[in-house]
Amino acid sequence: MEKMKLVMIGNGMAGARTLEELLKLAPGLYEITVFGAESYANYNRILLSQVLSGEQTIRSIMLNDVDWYAEKGITLHLNKPVAKINRAHRTVQTADGEITGYDRLIIATGSTPIILPVPGNDLEGVISFRSIHDVDAMIEASAKFGHAVVIGGGLLGLEAAYGLLSRGMDVTVVHLAEWLMERQLDQAAGRMLQKSLEAKGIKFLLQKQTECILGEGRARAIRFTDGTEIPAELVVMAAGIRPNAALAEAAGIHCNRGIVVNDTMQTYDPRIYAVGECASHRGVSYGLVAPLFEMAKVCANHLAELGIGRYTGSAISTKLKVTGIDLFSAGDFNGGEHAEEIVMHDTASGIYKKLVIKDNKLVGSILYGNTVDGAWYFQLLREGRDIADIRDSLLLGQNHLGNTGHQGENRAAAMPDSMEVCGCNGVTKGCIVKAIKEKGLFTLNDVRKHTKASASCGSCTGLVEQILASTLGGAYTPTPVEKPVCACTDHTHAEVRMAIRKHKLLTIPEVISFMEWSTPDGCASCRPALNYYLISTWPHEAKDDPRSRHINERVHANIQKLGDYSVVPRMWGGVTTPEQLRRIADVADKHQIPAIKVTGGQRIALAGIKKEDLPKVWGDLGMPSGYAYGKSLRSVKTCVGNAFCRFGTQNTLGMGIDLEKAFWGMWAPHKVKLGISGCPRNCSEAAIKDIGVIGVESGWEIYVAGNGGTKTEVAQFFAKVKTQEEVMEHAAAFLELYRQEGYYMERTAQWTQRVGLDYAKKRVVEDESNRKTLHQQLMQALEARKDPWEEFAVKGVEQQEFKVLEILDEVPL
Amino acid sequence: MNRWIKLAALDEIPPLGARVIRSATADIAVFRTAKDDVYALRDACPHKGGPLSQGMVAGNEVTCPLHGMRICLSDGKAVAPDNGCVTTYPVKVENGIVYLRI
Numbered sequence: 001m002e003k004m005k006l007v008m009i010g011n012g013m014a015g016a017r018t019l020e021e022l023l024k025l026a027p028g029l030y031e032i033t034v035f036g037a038e039s040y041a042n043y044n045r046i047l048l049s050q051v052l053s054g055e056q057t058i059r060s061i062m063l064n065d066v067d068w069y070a071e072k073g074i075t076l077h078l079n080k081p082v083a084k085i086n087r088a089h090r091t092v093q094t095a096d097g098e099i100t101g102y103d104r105l106i107i108a109t110g111s112t113p114i115i116l117p118v119p120g121n122d123l124e125g126v127i128s129f130r131s132i133h134d135v136d137a138m139i140e141a142s143a144k145f146g147h148a149v150v151i152g153g154g155l156l157g158l159e160a161a162y163g164l165l166s167r168g169m170d171v172t173v174v175h176l177a178e179w180l181m182e183r184q185l186d187q188a189a190g191r192m193l194q195k196s197l198e199a200k201g202i203k204f205l206l207q208k209q210t211e212c213i214l215g216e217g218r219a220r221a222i223r224f225t226d227g228t229e230i231p232a233e234l235v236v237m238a239a240g241i242r243p244n245a246a247l248a249e250a251a252g253i254h255c256n257r258g259i260v261v262n263d264t265m266q267t268y269d270p271r272i273y274a275v276g277e278c279a280s281h282r283g284v285s286y287g288l289v290a291p292l293f294e295m296a297k298v299c300a301n302h303l304a305e306l307g308i309g310r311y312t313g314s315a316i317s318t319k320l321k322v323t324g325i326d327l328f329s330a331g332d333f334n335g336g337e338h339a340e341e342i343v344m345h346d347t348a349s350g351i352y353k354k355l356v357i358k359d360n361k362l363v364g365s366i367l368y369g370n371t372v373d374g375a376w377y378f379q380l381l382r383e384g385r386d387i388a389d390i391r392d393s394l395l396l397g398q399n400h401l402g403n404t405g406h407q408g409e410n411r412a413a414a415m416p417d418s419m420e421v422c423g424c425n426g427v428t429k430g431c432i433v434k435a436i437k438e439k440g441l442f443t444l445n446d447v448r449k450h451t452k453a454s455a456s457c458g459s460c461t462g463l464v465e466q467i468l469a470s471t472l473g474g475a476y477t478p479t480p481v482e483k484p485v486c487a488c489t490d491h492t493h494a495e496v497r498m499a500i501r502k503h504k505l506l507t508i509p510e511v512i513s514f515m516e517w518s519t520p521d522g523c524a525s526c527r528p529a530l531n532y533y534l535i536s537t538w539p540h541e542a543k544d545d546p547r548s549r550h551i552n553e554r555v556h557a558n559i560q561k562l563g564d565y566s567v568v569p570r571m572w573g574g575v576t577t578p579e580q581l582r583r584i585a586d587v588a589d590k591h592q593i594p595a596i597k598v599t600g601g602q603r604i605a606l607a608g609i610k611k612e613d614l615p616k617v618w619g620d621l622g623m624p625s626g627y628a629y630g631k632s633l634r635s636v637k638t639c640v641g642n643a644f645c646r647f648g649t650q651n652t653l654g655m656g657i658d659l660e661k662a663f664w665g666m667w668a669p670h671k672v673k674l675g676i677s678g679c680p681r682n683c684s685e686a687a688i689k690d691i692g693v694i695g696v697e698s699g700w701e702i703y704v705a706g707n708g709g710t711k712t713e714v715a716q717f718f719a720k721v722k723t724q725e726e727v728m729e730h731a732a733a734f735l736e737l738y739r740q741e742g743y744y745m746e747r748t749a750q751w752t753q754r755v756g757l758d759y760a761k762k763r764v765v766e767d768e769s770n771r772k773t774l775h776q777q778l779m780q781a782l783e784a785r786k787d788p789w790e791e792f793a794v795k796g797v798e799q800q801e802f803k804v805l806e807i808l809d810e811v812p813l
Numbered sequence: 814m815n816r817w818i819k820l821a822a823l824d825e826i827p828p829l830g831a832r833v834i835r836s837a838t839a840d841i842a843v844f845r846t847a848k849d850d851v852y853a854l855r856d857a858c859p860h861k862g863g864p865l866s867q868g869m870v871a872g873n874e875v876t877c878p879l880h881g882m883r884i885c886l887s888d889g890k891a892v893a894p895d896n897g898c899v900t901t902y903p904v905k906v907e908n909g910i911v912y913l914r915i
Contacts, residue, residue: 450894521847524869524876547829551867551878559878563864805832811915
């Protein structure tokens with residue numbers, strides 16, 4: 001089948017971009033012919049001012065050279081303006097009479113500079129600023145003549161003026177309005193701009209209207225309506241542009257200033273498209289590049305017969321490309337009625353910032369002198385984001401926002417990419433930044449999922465959040481303080497705990513259904529939390545669910561990296577006997593246990609046991625489980641105290657054993673460790689335990705909320721008491737309060753940081769009756785506890801758990 | 814080999830749990846979901862070889878007990894954004910008896 005013929009009139013940035021996009025989507029769908037009026041292929045017109053100022057060359061601003069068209073099989077005609085479109089025959093005719101047929105036609109004729117209708121506008125030296133040809137003329141003039149006048153103090157005029165100044169000319173800008181760039185700037189910013197440009201050497205004549213250009217053959221001077229004259233051998237008309245719609249209009253295509261197009265960039269004749277400055281979309285003709293590229297994309301999509309693109313208009317922003325001048329303008333800087341303004345104007349340092357807000361949304365912005373946040377403001381503007389929550393710091397910029405909640409320090413931005421952020425998972429800053437950028441991550445949870453950074457111990461969470469903030473800038477939303485339990489629900493831990501208590505929920509399915517979880521059975525994150533909340537809230541009524549326990553807590557042993565297990569029998573207070581040690585040795589021999597290890601909790605671990613062998617090992621040990629695997633009371637570490645130590649002041653061994661015997665088998669939001677020392681030398685490291693008890697001559701000092709793990713926290717002084725009974729009561733009450741109110745996976749340190757140590761003191765130390773109640777509640781909750789190893793090994797419960805289903809010779813891999 | 818092996822009654826596999834088949838070449842984990850769907854996967858997490866049979870089952874996923882990678886029971890693939898895959902084996906339940914094809 002013959003290919004459809006696509007003809008494009010005009011070869012500027014919008015047109016060429018349309019072809020690029022089209023070739024990406026549907027290469028080979030069309031036979032393409034392009035007619036360009038200029039003698040150059042496609043160049044970056046925006047950078048013409050920099051070619052003029054000498055900062056760029058024509059070569060460096062070429063976007064698609066002639067070779068590109070050849071490579072893509074596009075027939076390119078340069079210097080061939082099209083004179084006529086014949087819609088009935090579906091042909092175009094060039095000025096020199098060549099006729100080409102089309103199935104689809106793109107009109108991308110751009111715009112024409114407005115030449116003021118004043119006498120003398122046809123003199124030599126009167127030009128516009130639109131093409132490479134104009135730039136050449138300006139450069140040539142600058143070499144021969146001294147005086148240039150630029151008519152028009154808009155973006156284009158100022159860039160032209162600056163370019164001519166750089167070429168050594170004496171430049172005056174004539175402008176009709178009260179201040180420069182009045183369509184992008186308010187008066188304050190316009191005046192600042194004028195001052196900066198004057199400092200560079202450009203002269204300004206504002207509110208001046210040109211009457212005529214004087215000269216014979218070549219321009220010599222310019223005269224204004226007020227009768228004044230200034231010399232001008234070069235006059236650059238930069239008073240605006242007009243969409244180049246004449247060709248379309250002559251062909252009977254509906255035009256209204258520009259060529260009227262719909263949201264798929266089609267004109268009145270659906271075979272004919274218009275893109276770029278020549279088009280008029282919803283009454284607007286754009287003269288900036290970003291909207292043109294958006295149009296190109298949509299047009300290409302439609303031409304490729306995909307039809308899924310729609311152009312709905314663009315918000316536009318402007319930056320002036322004059323070296324040394326930072327200027328940014330976007331949106332509606334006047335705002336109109338009900339608009340509010342936030343303005344910062346520092347005349348001394350030449351900084352001006354104006355934000356226009358309407359209905360809690362940013363609708364316009366002018367930045368002068370410091371435009372680093374321009375992109376961010378523009379993003380807020382385009383997204384129409386509600387800025388009520390960041391309004392206070394909006395004017396201060398994005399960095400300021402990113403720093404909130406991080407104690408004002410931002411280490412993240414200054415860190416080198418190679419620096420390790422997450423020690424647990426070996427994740428560097430570079431890794432995190434790369435994942436954020438490439439995978440489009442926005443939240444802490446996303447980063448955790450993709451990189452594992454802060455997904456383990458969580459101590460680097462703050463840093464990861466900072467990296468997110470510094471990488472994403474304004475797109476970053478800090479994680480709310482109260483996080484949902486997991487991805488299955490929006491409810492927080494506090495809400496779940498409260499609902500379980502208030503509505504007396506007793507099973508996980510009840511909670512999941514009552515609180516409308518999004519998953520049928522929850523997940524490995526929420527199920528253990530729910531199970532804990534249920535059994536700690538309703539200790540005798542809610543039934544423990546082994547299927548909501550991590551394997552360690554389900555089989556009461558620690559899973560090892562190879563899938564076998566370690567077991568740690570309880571040694572009360574870290575005290576053992578020759579008989580116990582002999583038994584451990586015998587068990588190790590009998591079951592060929594590969595490793596025996598003395599633990600940090602003053603007991604002995606037997607590591608490398610197969611799951612099937614666990615009940616037999618436990619049976620032979622005849623010792624209770626040490627719960628070395630659980631979110632529960634682990635060990636009570638002691639020093640020998642006054643029984644042997646010459647410094648010991650109290651019976652620490654007795655105290656440690658009593659506490660351990662009181663609290664063993666106690667489940668908690670996280671693991672709980674106790675330390676009992678007989679003097680302030682603190683041999684049992686009581687200062688980094690959840691509860692540290694230190695004996696002194698006059699009694700006991702109780703410290704709480706210490707942590708020796710992930711994030712070291714020194715335990716804080718809680719109470720000083722005289723007797724062992726008081727220690728017991730205070731410790732029990734503190735633990736029960738933590739058990740009832742702590743969030744799952746929260747150590748006592750984080751819990752007290754959250755609720756405040758004073759709160760715990762009030763409830764436990766200062767309120768004696770509450771202390772006794774809490775003590776009693778804990779003891780009641782522990783009434784029904786059973787040693788799990790005895791249950792498994794002696795009573796034979798859950799035997800199936802430890803049995804292999806089947807043994808086969810071999811299975812295919 | 815490609816034959817159906819009779820394994821056990823469905824009741825011998827705990828709901829939201831798994832049982833293990835050991836062999837000289839590899840272990841296979843046989844899972845049972847809350848809806849009584851049964852799946853057989855090689856008992857080795859693609860991440861670091863953890864025994865998936867010991868993980869927590871929720872929906873039709875299992876979470877590896879070692880480092881928490883989630884594996885989809887029906888296709889053996891790691892749940893995005895993680896990458897990885899374990900071998901799955903055909904299973905069927907007939908009259909309350911679980912069969913495995915290897």
